[in-house]
Amino acid sequence: MVVRLSCGAISGVDAFRVDLEVDYSRQGMPSFVMVGLAEGAVREARERVLKALQNSSFRIPPGRITVNLAPADRRKEGTAYDLPLALGLLAAAGVIPEECLKPWFFAAELSLDGRLKPVPGALALALLARSEGARGVLVAPENGQEAAMAEGVETFTPRTLGEAVAFLTGNAELAAVCPEPPSEDRDDLLDLADVKGHEKAKRAMEIAAAGAHNLLFIGPPGSGKTMLARRMPGILPPLDREEALEVTKIYSVARLLNGRGLVTVRPFRTPHHSDSSVAIIGGGVPPHPGEVSLAHRGVLFLDELPEFQRQALEVLRQPLEQGRVFISRAAYAVSYPADFMLLAAMNPCPCGYSTDPRHTCTCSAQAVARYRARLSGPLLDRIDLHVEVPAVSYEELQTSHAGPSSAQVRERVVRARQIQTDRYRGTPCRTNADLSGRMLEEYCRLGREEREFLGNAVNALALSARAYTRILRVARTIADLDGAAELSLAHIAEAISCRVLDRGQS
Ligand SMILES: [Zn+2]
Known part of the structure; x- marks a missing residue:
């Protein structure tokens, strides 16, 4: 008899449907064959599952067992097929009715004593179950909160294979997981008000956050570059639900959720300059997201930028341009979201x-x-x-007041972002950082005086055409923070002052 169950496989951060088919027959020599591009841990599922069944006091009479994972042309990895495989064997051998498995999606590893263990990608799987019209998902307790974030399907978390069978066959009740309200973890965020002095750098952070511009700090060791950078997530607009789900899916696949539900705070990632390009960009076997994806919708901070290997910096180009990484290896091709703000710091000299x-x-x-x-x-x-x-002097630390709090700055940032959202509706641009070509000309129009002023600055500082474009973009953001429709001399002057590397020596 052939039994069919629904489960999912992860590709990138999303799940695709996999049908697990179990054929069981009492005729012939007992055997166990698994087909359908099962890799590594999936092939070992047989040993775990047979032991888990035995230790849960289920008896499957010896027989010829064939398991197929369809579609057969896509790789399946990991241990999430343990639970559906165990249930499929029970149904195929006639121990439980097949009907009770139909409305569910299953994803859990089994320990040898029959306990359910968490697997990566539970949220993506629950979202798949919802789109496939399933009633719900059965996952390990540690994956419960995460899966429950996919509203519209029920999540159940039996602790053992025995509990799962009792629940599915109607012999025991389980309570559906209630999603905990996402906690606003803003308390953990460091506040800008704690940083004394550094007015220029704080202002640059506000401009960067408002226009989604990337930002580089240049200063001597110990001047506070890292301390400032860590405060960037706190002044960015809060994650909306859609963004929070995107980030949570990435952390789920990377096994970094640790039982939490929704990620509600923008990520802040700090890869070290000795990290490999795989750690930064992602990849490996099995494939996993890298730092650029863990920074999705948040901040990627590269301290001591010139110390990074050239190759590691080169691979950042694709995510910076496309907001995604595409990784191709002999065994697979995956893509991960990687839309982050780049924040970097360097010393002015060796x-x-x-x-x-x-x-x-x-x-x-x-x-x-x-x-x-x-x-x-x-x-x-x-x-x-x-x-x-600059290094802040002792006197400055004594005399300067605490500046505005992160919450106050964030309010201004959110207002400036809203202006951009309204202005760029229906265009390929989302923020001023995306402005180029014709759109740059249209939205950064200069009056006669402003044009002359910028022209003089370009000549005096020997600025390149690229620098010119960037000054206009940044000036646009400064004007938006100001609530101004037109770019003024003050906006342009401030934008020029935020381009120290254009002046050769800083
Ligand atoms: Zn030096």
Whole structure:
């Protein structure tokens, strides 16, 4: 007899439907064959499942067993097929009726003693179950909150195979998982009000957040670049539900949810310059998302930017341009979302102190030039703002007031973003950082005086055409923060001041 159950396989961060078919016959020599591009852990499912059945006091009489995972031309990995396989065997051998399995999707690993264990991608699977019109999903308790975030399907979390069978056959009741209201974890976020001084850098952060611009801090060691960067997620607009689901799906597949439901705070990721490009971009076997995807809808912070390997920086180009990464290996091709804000920091010179009045810089001019040249041009091209973060003097720390709180800055950022949303509705642009070509001309029109002023600055500072474009974009954001329709001299002057690398020496 052939029994068919619904489950799902993960590709990237989404699930596709897999039908698990079990054929069982008492005729012939007992055997167990698994077909349908099952990889690694899936092939080992047989051992785990047979032991789990035995230890849960279920008896399957010896027979010829064939298991097929359809569609057979797509790879299936991981341990999520353990539970459906066990249930399929029970139904095929006539221990439980097949009918009771029909309305459900199943995803859980089984331990040898029959307990359900969590698997990556439970939210994606629950979303698949919903789109397939299933009644609900059966997952391990640790995956319950996550799966319950897919509204519209029921989530049940039996602790053991025995409980699952009792529930499905109507011999025991289970309560459906109630999704916990997403907690606003904003308390954990560091506040901008804790940082004294650094007015210029804080203002640059506000502009970057308002226009979704990428930002580079340049300053001596210990000047507070990292401390400032960590406060960026707190001034970005809150994640909306759709974005929160996107981020949660990524963290689920990466096994980083740890039993939580929805991720509600924008991610802040800090890969180290010694990390491999696989760690940064994703990949590996089985494939997993990299730092660029874990930073999706949040911030990717690269400290000591010139220390990163050139290759690692080159691979950032695709996500920065397309908001996604595509990874092709011999065994697979996957893509992951990777739409993040790039925040980077660097010292002004190899020793770090060329802009610090309290230290003497020991670097030769050539050494400084070589150091700067390590930044990849195409990457630098994607960074609209570069500002200096000077060492704050003791006097300044004593006298300066706490600035505005992150909540106050975020309010202004949200207002400026709303202006952009309204203005770019129906266009390919979402924020000012996306402006280019004809749209840049249309939305950054300059008056005669403003054009002359910018022209003079371009000549005096020997700015490139690219720098010109970026100044206009940033000026547009500054005007939006100001609530101004037209770009003024002040907007342009401030935008120019946020481009220190254009001036050779900072
Ligand atoms: Zn130096």
